[in-house]
Amino acid sequence: MAHEHPRRSEITKQLARVEGHVRxxxxxxxxxxxxxxxxxxxxxxxxGLRKTAQMVVDDHVENCLxxxxxxxxxxxxxxxxxxxxxxxxx
Amino acid sequence: MAHEHPRRSEITKQLARVEGHVRxxxxxxxxxxxxxxxxxxxxxxxxGLRKTAQMVVDDHVENCLxxxxxxxxxxxxxxxxxxxxxxxxx
Numbered sequence: 001m002a003h004e005h006p007r008r009s010e011i012t013k014q015l016a017r018v019e020g021h022v023r024x025x026x027x028x029x030x031x032x033x034x035x036x037x038x039x040x041x042x043x044x045x046x047x048g049l050r051k052t053a054q055m056v057v058d059d060h061v062e063n064c065l066x067x068x069x070x071x072x073x074x075x076x077x078x079x080x081x082x083x084x085x086x087x088x089x090x
Numbered sequence: 091m092a093h094e095h096p097r098r099s100e101i102t103k104q105l106a107r108v109e110g111h112v113r114x115x116x117x118x119x120x121x122x123x124x125x126x127x128x129x130x131x132x133x134x135x136x137x138g139l140r141k142t143a144q145m146v147v148d149d150h151v152e153n154c155l156x157x158x159x160x161x162x163x164x165x166x167x168x169x170x171x172x173x174x175x176x177x178x179x180x
Contacts, residue, residue: 008119011128015116022112026105029098035150036174038101042143043177046136053132060125084126087133 007059014055018048053088057081097149104145108138143178147171 025041060081068077115131150171158167 005122005125008122012116012119015112015119019109019112019116022105022109026102026109029102029105032095032098035095035146035154036170038146039143039150039171039174040177042139042146043174043180046139046178047180049132049136049139053129056125056128056132060129064125080126081129084129084133087130088136090133090137 005059005063007055011052011055011059014048014052018045018052021045021048057085095149095153097145101142101145101149104138104142108135108142111135111138147175 021041022045025038025045028038028041065074065077065081068074111131112135115128115135118128118131155164155167155171158164
């Protein structure tokens with residue numbers, strides 16, 4: 001890819017945190033922790049994923065999309081982004 | 091806990107799948123895969139987490155809540171569940 005993705009390493013770190021969080025909740029269910037506590041943690045993981053998606057969208061719009069617009073590919077790039085966002089927002 | 095949680099091992103397996111999925115997406119961002127592809131996968135992980143939460147709620151309602159109601163603790167148990175669901179559904 002020609003353009004920069006300045007937040008890529010930050011996004012990778014955020015995903016590592018989410019991964020560790022999921023692993024911790026898996027341990028909770030293995031240990032027989034109360035389901036209400038498990039549900040709270042699942043909610044926190046979802047919040048972490050929403051934050052990740054927001055970081056990806058920001059980096060994408062500020063870099064990939066700006067590039068695409070400059071190269072006259074705005075329509076295709078926006079259609080792709082809209083399709084991806086539908087997966088996230090459903 | 092006195093009552094059974096028949097789906098606990100199934101929930102742990104589902105969380106292991108989600109964990110592996112997050113790890114795979116982390117590898118995608120490390121490898122510089124397109125952000126639109128990353129967003130699609132984040133959406134799929136969210137769907138996997140919603141499925142997990144549904145499994146936990148089902149097992150909780152069918153077992154913990156039934157127990158709590160029989161022990162006259164319905165009001166407290168329902169308040170706890172409602173609070174946990176707010177975390178999930180926000």
